[in-house]
Amino acid sequence: MKKKVLVSGGAGYIGSHVSVELIAAGYDVVVADNMSNCDMTCFEGVKKITGREDIPFEKIDCCDYASVDRIFSEYKIDAVIHFAAFKAVGESVAEPVKYYRNNLLSFLNILEAASVHGGCNVLFSSSATVYGDAEHLPVTENTPRLPATSPYGNTKQMSEDMLRDVVAATSSYDGKDGRWPVKGIALRYFNPIGAHPSALIGELPRGVPNNLVPFITQTAIGKRECLSIFGNDYPTEDGTCLRDYIDIVDLAKAHVAAVSRMVEGKMAKDYEIFNIGTGRPVSVYELVTAFEKVNGVKLNYKFAPRRPGDVVAIWADTSLANRELGWKAERTVEETLASAWAWERHLAGKL
Ligand code: UDP
DSSP, X not given: OOOEEEEETTTSHHXXXXXXXXXXXXXXXXXXXXXXXXXXXXXXXXXXXXXXXTOOEEOOOTTOHHHHHHHHHHSOOSEEEEOOOOOOHHHHHHOHHHHHHHHHHHHHHHHHHHHHTTOOEEEEEEEGGGGOXXXXXXXXXXXXXXXXXXXXXXXXXXXXXXXXHHHHHHTTOOSTTSOOOOEEEEEEEOEEEOXXXXXXXXXXXXXXXXXXXXXXXXXXHTSSSOEEEEOSOSSSSSXXXXXXXXXXXXXXXXXXXXXXXXXXXXXXXXEEXXXXXXXXXXXXXXXXXXXXXXHTOOOOEEEEOOOTTOOSBOOBOOHHHHHHSOOOOOSOHHHHHHHHXXXXXXXXXXX
């Protein structure tokens, strides 16, 4: 019997790439999404890439426990990957209640249902933002988390803690009172970028993109006039910030490795954390020039003041994930930037 994975937020950028890789690895997937931040483009792309027209799609809001409970009752779920969350840092500062309510309540419901429905494995989509402005680089999973600088970042920290606590509390459960043990993994993503090589799925930001790569591709296609590089006076070689840009397909494969580790009973502890990055710092300026070079396009950009809240540099020590998950980032930055450009051209009908 194939193992079944519920992907909450599965119609979004990361969820759609993860669904493709799960299906390729022999898992059955159930996609749940309330479509609050996407349309059906990526889900349709997933069906096309995998050749699977029959992927169950459930339009539900995970903040509604009855809906989550129904999905767990209807499908025999072996693992859930929880992506369904708001992710705009600036908006979270302006509307904290919206962020705390959505991001925490939806995850609480998933955790509750996972325990009630036979004890299910939970993979939480966390972020390198939990490390804040880390003193020592690269960061390992033991690098202390720093106080979050936005409600968004705080929901990531709080959700990690909720998973840790539920795993600890349920470890002694045996189903007698209708609850079973939950095991969990949190993956801390660095900067996911790029698109599937088919150019059928990718990032679809609504409105003006906050993230660097969609802003680059939209500028290159002519949707935006000029890219602002936020800060060129940082204490780095070229003065721009350093990040660890991880290819979206590589990132998706890390989820497959983590899910397999859970469902095959190979976890070293009942709650585990892994950094998912490349281990290579790349500056904003390097990324911009690599994009121009690999795609043969000239990008209109200017240097602008620093963006409030940005840390100067962060990148991952990935040795734990490499060793324990048997996973490693493989695509080069150039390949990834070519895929991002192909996706933007696909959206513009130019591919
Ligand atoms: N950045 C930029 N111009 C933009 C968007 C982002 O210079 O229009 C920079 C940003 O200051 C940071 C890096 O690109 O140094 C990555 O930003 P992003 O928002 O993609 O991810 P973050 O690292 O903030 O999660």
